[in-house]
Amino acid sequence: MIGGRRDLLIARPETFVTKPLPATLLALTALLLMVAIAFVVGRFAVSPGELLTILWAKLTGGPHTLPATMETVVMQIRGPRIFAAVLVGAALAAAGATYQNMFRNPLVSPDILGVSAGASLGAVLAIFLSLPVLAIQGMAFVGGLVAVGLIYAIGSAVRGRDPILTLILSGVVIGTLLGSGIALIKYLADPYNQLPAITFWLLGSLASIAPADVKWAALSIAVSLVPLYFLRWRINLLSLSDDEAKALGVNVTQLRIIVVSCATLMTAAAVAIAGVIGWIGLVIPHAARMLVGPEFARLLPVTMLLGATFMLAVDTVARTFANIEIPPGVLTALLGTPFFIWLLWRTARRQS
Amino acid sequence: MAHGEAAVVNTPVLSVENLDYGFRGKTVGRGFTFALHENEVMAVLGPNGAGKTTLFRTLLGLLPPHAGEIRLRGKPLREYSQAELARTLTYVPQAHDSYFPFAARDVVLMGRTAHLRIFASPGEKDREIADAALKQLRIEHLADRPFDELSGGEQQLVLIARALATEAKLFILDEPTANLDYGNQLMVLAEIRRLKSSGKSVLFCTHHPEHALQCSDVVLMSRDGRVLGCGLANEVINQPAIAELYQVDTSDVWPLRRRHVGQ
Numbered sequence: 354m355i356g357g358r359r360d361l362l363i364a365r366p367e368t369f370v371t372k373p374l375p376a377t378l379l380a381l382t383a384l385l386l387m388v389a390i391a392f393v394v395g396r397f398a399v400s401p402g403e404l405l406t407i408l409w410a411k412l413t414g415g416p417h418t419l420p421a422t423m424e425t426v427v428m429q430i431r432g433p434r435i436f437a438a439v440l441v442g443a444a445l446a447a448a449g450a451t452y453q454n455m456f457r458n459p460l461v462s463p464d465i466l467g468v469s470a471g472a473s474l475g476a477v478l479a480i481f482l483s484l485p486v487l488a489i490q491g492m493a494f495v496g497g498l499v500a501v502g503l504i505y506a507i508g509s510a511v512r513g514r515d516p517i518l519t520l521i522l523s524g525v526v527i528g529t530l531l532g533s534g535i536a537l538i539k540y541l542a543d544p545y546n547q548l549p550a551i552t553f554w555l556l557g558s559l560a561s562i563a564p565a566d567v568k569w570a571a572l573s574i575a576v577s578l579v580p581l582y583f584l585r586w587r588i589n590l591l592s593l594s595d596d597e598a599k600a601l602g603v604n605v606t607q608l609r610i611i612v613v614s615c616a617t618l619m620t621a622a623a624v625a626i627a628g629v630i631g632w633i634g635l636v637i638p639h640a641a642r643m644l645v646g647p648e649f650a651r652l653l654p655v656t657m658l659l660g661a662t663f664m665l666a667v668d669t670v671a672r673t674f675a676n677i678e679i680p681p682g683v684l685t686a687l688l689g690t691p692f693f694i695w696l697l698w699r700t701a702r703r704q705s
Numbered sequence: 706m707a708h709g710e711a712a713v714v715n716t717p718v719l720s721v722e723n724l725d726y727g728f729r730g731k732t733v734g735r736g737f738t739f740a741l742h743e744n745e746v747m748a749v750l751g752p753n754g755a756g757k758t759t760l761f762r763t764l765l766g767l768l769p770p771h772a773g774e775i776r777l778r779g780k781p782l783r784e785y786s787q788a789e790l791a792r793t794l795t796y797v798p799q800a801h802d803s804y805f806p807f808a809a810r811d812v813v814l815m816g817r818t819a820h821l822r823i824f825a826s827p828g829e830k831d832r833e834i835a836d837a838a839l840k841q842l843r844i845e846h847l848a849d850r851p852f853d854e855l856s857g858g859e860q861q862l863v864l865i866a867r868a869l870a871t872e873a874k875l876f877i878l879d880e881p882t883a884n885l886d887y888g889n890q891l892m893v894l895a896e897i898r899r900l901k902s903s904g905k906s907v908l909f910c911t912h913h914p915e916h917a918l919q920c921s922d923v924v925l926m927s928r929d930g931r932v933l934g935c936g937l938a939n940e941v942i943n944q945p946a947i948a949e950l951y952q953v954d955t956s957d958v959w960p961l962r963r964r965h966v967g968q
Contacts, residue, residue: 589815599787647805
């Protein structure tokens, strides 16, 4: 087991390339297990047996003898919240994997690229204008798209010696600019009604999830997944240099526009229902790449499964750990920051 | 130019007439005229900054020509669709660290992309072709290794295998021996000779007159955006020509020896 520790640190294909299926099944099992845990834990105790009874009764349409309150907790409260967590986690992770491939950089994510900030500004503006949820989602999408477009434009205009640094720095400055836009709206917002809503939302939360909102987000995410799934092979080639990809017959410009739009729509949909939950888009694709390698067709399902599991785990801790709800964005940052530092350290060490 | 009898009969695989090329707003090469025939290896020889890479990018359709005409098998380059072009001529970039550790087999499979419809993924037949390409270069054992862990020479071979998987007849290699140690340089040069014997035409650029002598039939010498000479390798590579090309005194190193590696 000399290679053991190293395998853990650096994704090595000797172990993963030939066996992507077991890893996918493992991730699926982890998700199902986490879903079961999320259903049973909480202030209102539900035993695994009771959970199965309720679910079985729901599936078959038959009766059960358990209290109605328990069914409400499972089906009306925990069910939608679990579904939302799975959705948000899968969407953020898939968007992160896509951006990383497209920007040829394993250190980018919706947060670092300013997509989250752009989507937040759009959404906060919509809350400020008291617009309906669909409009919040639409403006989050436009905001995210504008942010990623700006950063990409800066990156291609400033053809410096270090494109990655340019990208990250422009992400930081655009993110700051958008952040001050958010600050301005908070300053202008009605302090009794809108401001708490905005603040609460910016922290990220699945506590007040409404099934109707989740439906729209689920639709947007499903719609943007379809092209990503069908283009899964070509997305691999976006991680080559433009010249190489073009010479291999890929219409790089067209593909990039489709892929960015999809990843941004997914991020915006997730941001619109759950607020800003950082780090998932950065951390999870790395974990998935360590399991199955970078090939997008193999990476995408595992990334989504792991993202869903992670988000659900975080949300479950957020609602059960303390007497008050901990904002999940705080928890993901707590876990994500050390991971990112470790990643930087490892990258630097590998380059030297 | 005496390219042999076959050249007189056949349409050139690649013909370039009075080509001016460069970036937008800046022409770096003028009046390039040359032809590459079937089963021929041509080396483009010139010092750094001679615009060799820019010439190749123009030939690959990545930069529009500023003037003149490029034809592939008699048909103007601009009339090719992107996918059609990718199936006709293939590009082997310099070995570089990939951004993600794709397995070598996946890198080779990327060569199949121009044969696939936009929403399709490589199928069984594509996998067979990729494996055959790995086999032809005798690197099957590298198939599952991550690309970024391979040596520079191995990476170059994988990129050549990817080019083989496109099934294009014309290969364009950008400084295939750059950044390689001596052993790997010889290995890659031998592979270029083998490409020729498997029926491909090859255009590659290099800094080294020795490499041009070792594995090319025809040499194009270029300096400061002009063609200095073009013809059979052992005719155009001579001491005064090389001295002029690189603006150095070559008497200490002359004569260079012509030998075909891998034969």
